[in-house]
Amino acid sequence: xxxxxxNYYFAVVQRVLGLLLMIFSTSMLVPAVMGFAYGDGESDxxxxxxxxxxxxxxxxxWPVRHVQRELxxxxxxxxxxxxxxVLSLFGAVPxxxxxxxxxxxxxxxxxxxxxxxxxxxxVLVGLDTLxxxxxxxxxxxxxxxxxxxxxxxxxxxxxxxxxxxQLYRAETPGPIKDSKLTPRIRETAKALWYLYVSxxxxxxxxxxLAGMSAFDAVSHGFSAIATGGFSNHDxxxxxxxxxxxxxxxxxxxxxxxxxxxxxxxxxxxxxxxxYWRDSETRTFLIMVLAATTVCVGVLLLSGTYVNVPxxxxxxxxxxxxxxxxxxxxTTDYSVWPTFLPMLLLLGSFVGGCAGSTTGxxxxxRFILLAKQGTREITRLVHPNAEIPIxxxxxxxxxxxxxxxxxFFAVYVTVFTAMFLVLLAAGLSELTAxxxxxxxxxxxGPGLGEVSSNMAGLPALAxxxxxxxxxxxxLEVFTLLVILTPAFWRx
Amino acid sequence: xxxxxxNYYFAVVQRVLGLLLMIFSTSMLVPAVMGFAYGDGESDxxxxxxxxxxxxxxxxxWPVRHVQRELxxxxxxxxxxxxxxVLSLFGAVPxxxxxxxxxxxxxxxxxxxxxxxxxxxxVLVGLDTLxxxxxxxxxxxxxxxxxxxxxxxxxxxxxxxxxxxQLYRAETPGPIKDSKLTPRIRETAKALWYLYVSxxxxxxxxxxLAGMSAFDAVSHGFSAIATGGFSNHDxxxxxxxxxxxxxxxxxxxxxxxxxxxxxxxxxxxxxxxxYWRDSETRTFLIMVLAATTVCVGVLLLSGTYVNVPxxxxxxxxxxxxxxxxxxxxTTDYSVWPTFLPMLLLLGSFVGGCAGSTTGxxxxxRFILLAKQGTREITRLVHPNAEIPIxxxxxxxxxxxxxxxxxFFAVYVTVFTAMFLVLLAAGLSELTAxxxxxxxxxxxGPGLGEVSSNMAGLPALAxxxxxxxxxxxxLEVFTLLVILTPAFWRx
Ligand SMILES: [K+]
Ligand SMILES: [K+]
Numbered sequence: 009x010x011x012x013x014x015n016y017y018f019a020v021v022q023r024v025l026g027l028l029l030m031i032f033s034t035s036m037l038v039p040a041v042m043g044f045a046y047g048d049g050e051s052d053x054x055x056x057x058x059x060x061x062x063x064x065x066x067x068x069x070w071p072v073r074h075v076q077r078e079l080x081x082x083x084x085x086x087x088x089x090x091x092x093x094v095l096s097l098f099g100a101v102p103x104x105x106x107x108x109x110x111x112x113x114x115x116x117x118x119x120x121x122x123x124x125x126x127x128x129x130x131v132l133v134g135l136d137t138l139x140x141x142x143x144x145x146x147x148x149x150x151x152x153x154x155x156x157x158x159x160x161x162x163x164x165x166x167x168x169x170x171x172x173x174q175l176y177r178a179e180t181p182g183p184i185k186d187s188k189l190t191p192r193i194r195e196t197a198k199a200l201w202y203l204y205v206s207x208x209x210x211x212x213x214x215x216x217l218a219g220m221s222a223f224d225a226v227s228h229g230f231s232a233i234a235t236g237g238f239s240n241h242d243x244x245x246x247x248x249x250x251x252x253x254x255x256x257x258x259x260x261x262x263x264x265x266x267x268x269x270x271x272x273x274x275x276x277x278x279x280x281x282x283y284w285r286d287s288e289t290r291t292f293l294i295m296v297l298a299a300t301t302v303c304v305g306v307l308l309l310s311g312t313y314v315n316v317p318x319x320x321x322x323x324x325x326x327x328x329x330x331x332x333x334x335x336x337x338t339t340d341y342s343v344w345p346t347f348l349p350m351l352l353l354l355g356s357f358v359g360g361c362a363g364s365t366t367g368x369x370x371x372x373r374f375i376l377l378a379k380q381g382t383r384e385i386t387r388l389v390h391p392n393a394e395i396p397i398x399x400x401x402x403x404x405x406x407x408x409x410x411x412x413x414x415f416f417a418v419y420v421t422v423f424t425a426m427f428l429v430l431l432a433a434g435l436s437e438l439t440a441x442x443x444x445x446x447x448x449x450x451x452g453p454g455l456g457e458v459s460s461n462m463a464g465l466p467a468l469a470x471x472x473x474x475x476x477x478x479x480x481x482l483e484v485f486t487l488l489v490i491l492t493p494a495f496w497r498x
Numbered sequence: 499x500x501x502x503x504x505n506y507y508f509a510v511v512q513r514v515l516g517l518l519l520m521i522f523s524t525s526m527l528v529p530a531v532m533g534f535a536y537g538d539g540e541s542d543x544x545x546x547x548x549x550x551x552x553x554x555x556x557x558x559x560w561p562v563r564h565v566q567r568e569l570x571x572x573x574x575x576x577x578x579x580x581x582x583x584v585l586s587l588f589g590a591v592p593x594x595x596x597x598x599x600x601x602x603x604x605x606x607x608x609x610x611x612x613x614x615x616x617x618x619x620x621v622l623v624g625l626d627t628l629x630x631x632x633x634x635x636x637x638x639x640x641x642x643x644x645x646x647x648x649x650x651x652x653x654x655x656x657x658x659x660x661x662x663x664q665l666y667r668a669e670t671p672g673p674i675k676d677s678k679l680t681p682r683i684r685e686t687a688k689a690l691w692y693l694y695v696s697x698x699x700x701x702x703x704x705x706x707l708a709g710m711s712a713f714d715a716v717s718h719g720f721s722a723i724a725t726g727g728f729s730n731h732d733x734x735x736x737x738x739x740x741x742x743x744x745x746x747x748x749x750x751x752x753x754x755x756x757x758x759x760x761x762x763x764x765x766x767x768x769x770x771x772x773y774w775r776d777s778e779t780r781t782f783l784i785m786v787l788a789a790t791t792v793c794v795g796v797l798l799l800s801g802t803y804v805n806v807p808x809x810x811x812x813x814x815x816x817x818x819x820x821x822x823x824x825x826x827x828t829t830d831y832s833v834w835p836t837f838l839p840m841l842l843l844l845g846s847f848v849g850g851c852a853g854s855t856t857g858x859x860x861x862x863r864f865i866l867l868a869k870q871g872t873r874e875i876t877r878l879v880h881p882n883a884e885i886p887i888x889x890x891x892x893x894x895x896x897x898x899x900x901x902x903x904x905f906f907a908v909y910v911t912v913f914t915a916m917f918l919v920l921l922a923a924g925l926s927e928l929t930a931x932x933x934x935x936x937x938x939x940x941x942g943p944g945l946g947e948v949s950s951n952m953a954g955l956p957a958l959a960x961x962x963x964x965x966x967x968x969x970x971x972l973e974v975f976t977l978l979v980i981l982t983p984a985f986w987r988x
Contacts, residue, residue: 085878383904
């Protein structure tokens with residue numbers, strides 16, 4: 009009897025996931041068609057992948073298709089976690105089946121997780137010679153993952169209250185029916201979908217006009233807006249060696265790093281100054297400018313570049329690419345002088361704005377941490393003062409501050425644990441540290457031996473990094489909560 | 499008129515510091531006498547140091563000797579910060595004046611700061627050939643610094659409310675007169691002074707019975723109880739190569755890592771089980787045992803040691819020496835396999851118990867962070883539950899939790915900033931990371947190029963690390979608060 013109720017309870021989760029898989033399967037038809045169109049093969053891998061995924065999705069959906077219960081908060085956690093896990097696994101199927109690249113299960117899963125979580129760390133080398141179907145699939149994984157994140161960050165996480173994100177609950181328009189998720193997700197998702205598609209199309213157009221091939225333009229449009237970082241070239245955007253493309257990519261990555269809810273607001277108000285009035289967006293842009301200035305200064309003083317405009321473009325590109333956790337490169341910044349590589353890598357812990365496609369802990373959380381830190385110092389001098397913490401004119405409840413602290417501590421703890429495991433797997437300190445950072449922050453490239461790809465890592469390390477990418481993408485808590493006994497008690 | 503009042507206001511601070519310098523100057527007579535007794539010179543350096551320090555102290559004290567105002571909280575911050583800064587500077591005078599070692603001002607100050615903050619990082623090599631006077635002075639700096647820390651941690655920080663330490667305000671016995679510091683400090687200091695002296699004497703006696711020379715026994719008694727880590731030998735305690743001494747040192751370091759208030763309570767109750775009933779002490783001991791178990795396992799499995807008892811003693815010694823931020827070594831643990839060196843180094847961020855002589859963030863703060871992190875995960879499943887955070891039966895006020903978070907964030911921020919500066923000074927990632935950790939946690943030895951001493955670092959790095967040692971010793975906030983404009987506004 010208890011078992012029957014449990015089955016019934018999660019039937020709605022099964023229905024949603026079955027449907028998601030069915031929709032996801034159709035996306036494999038795009039690379040299948042590309043394989044035929046370009047005539048460089050691998051269509052079969054994607055057709056088989058499509059069939060397997062569609063069949064599994066249908067088999068999951070069919071028995072529970074009539075279940076009509078509303079999704080509750082607990083279901084939300086499960087759907088979100090399983091969305092990335094299950095879709096990553098099925099996304100790996102065509103990569104594994106493809107003859108080029110000829111890779112292991114571990115590598116196929118790693119590449120798929122890296123794609124869907126918009127991390128962009130790759131275990132493939134010789135990208136320039138791979139079939140179009142495979143290359144396009146990687147970029148498409150980024151783009152679909154990016155869409156998933158936006159819905160997650162704007163519509164789901166605020167309702168789940170993950171890491172202080174309940175902050176955004178009251179801000180987004182629309183009816184909020186206590187713990188019911190579906191209407192909110194549907195309404196918000198539609199608006200953001202149009203926005204996301206339009207911005208991507210615009211970005212691809214600009215890349216094409218700036219001189220990319222149509223294939224590259226669409227591919228990199230996908231990975232720029234999704235702040236993913238996969239490229240069709242081993243040299244990433246350095247392949248094109250074109251300052252106009254680099255400047256366009258800077259803008260595209262910044263667009264992908266700002267809350268899509270904010271983009272929506274700006275669109276409605278038709279006033280770009282609205283970006284600057286938002287304290288998170290403003291802080292983010294100031295941080296980018298400050299880091300760029302430091303980079304330009306160090307690069308010129310050290311003689312790494314002598315041409316000032318070149319130093320500026322290279323600096324801003326790399327600051328934006330790493331700071332927004334996109335992970336594109338135009339140069340091997342890991343050999344830049346002294347503290348610059350670490351500064352940029354640490355910048356990926358901050359990431360972009362909440363509600364964007366970036367990874368990291370998000371700018372808003374760091375603003376709150378900084379305000380709390382400052383408040384504690386002030387309190388030492390004025391022990392009895394009541395000092396509210398504000399964002400703009402709004403006082404932040406203590407509950408939200410506590411959630412942000414909890415988030416920070418758990419993030420640091422999880423990071424440290426995985427760092428030690430990678431050391432145990434035999435990686436050097438710098439490689440292990442940067443590989444975990446590049447994965448949990450959904451950044452992509454690291455430093456040391458993982459500055460261009462992660463192909464050479466042992467299998468254990470790759471699986472740990474898959475977990476890191478998922479943890480980062482799910483804002484850590486969403487994944488951890490379903491591992492607690494309390495979650496499964498009803 | 500405003501100027502006159504300001505002068506008058508801080509006159510009481512000047513009086514206290516003048517007195518402290520006068521008392522401190524007399525301690526230089528001990529190495530001066532040793533120089534004569536052992537006949538290996540350098541007495542002159544200490545006699546001059548004595549004269550300079552006494553004169554300065556008297557000159558500061560004399561004009562304000564009749565000022566009788568009570569010390570307030572704000573004065574407390576100043577006295578505490580200046581205590582370590584000013585005493586460190588004067589402690590460096592004899593080290594600079596001595597002919598052996600023949601060192602720069604930077605190195606003399608570094609060694610003195612490292613001594614007084616009980617860090618134990620050294621810039622001296624060839625310790626075994628240095629004069630007794632110099633060696634003894636380094637150990638004495640540790641011991642006096644340790645005494646200062648205990649008074650700071652037990653009597654001063656709780657009153658100042660630094661980083662959540664107001665938690666201990668109500669727990670220690672004695673009258674608490676709102677913001678008046680002096681009576682409390684005097685009363686508490688006396689009891690702890692007896693305890694500290696007795697424990698040190700006991701430790702020195704055991705070292706002597708175990709086979710150390712009387713000079714070594716007293717020297718290492720000083721640095722063990724103060725969890726300082728300076729030694730008279732380049733090989734540290736590895737010089738003696740004696741398991742009995744190593745076991746005695748383990749006990750002594752553990753004694754130095756537990757709150758001296760707790761020792762006092764146990765002494766009064768005459769029941770050693772009282773240690774185990776205290777949740778901080780218990781957690782600390784469990785962490786030490788857990789880390790030792792991991793170490794023994796890895797060392798045996800990797801074949802680093804084949805003899806089980808040897809693996810156990812070496813493991814426990816190094817876990818305790820690094821985890822308690824003492825920094826003694828019996829072996830070069832920095833070349834232990836894979837993740838062990840980093841695990842121990844990261845352990846130094848935790849350190850020992852609040853109210854002990856250890857560095858790091860202290861076990862109690864990590865307990866609170868862990869409880870808060872767990873609470874946040876539970877809240878995701880039960881968003882409306884009221885979950886108090888307790889230590890034992892006592893509910894911890896939100897204000898204390900917030901202070902601990904602020905402490906953690908500021909600690910991490912300051913660490914990161916100094917890490918980047920050391921990278922800018924040209925250090926490798928591992929060396930820079932571990933040097934800052936070893937300094938801010940008042941640990942001593944790091945990894946990479948600073949695993950045995952810091953002699954080879956550039957001067958800029960040494961000055962930054964001096965700042966790190968002081969920041970760590972002053973629990974960061976105490977130093978930062980006097981840099982805020984609010985502190986100086988009246
Ligand atoms: K990325
Ligand atoms: K130490």
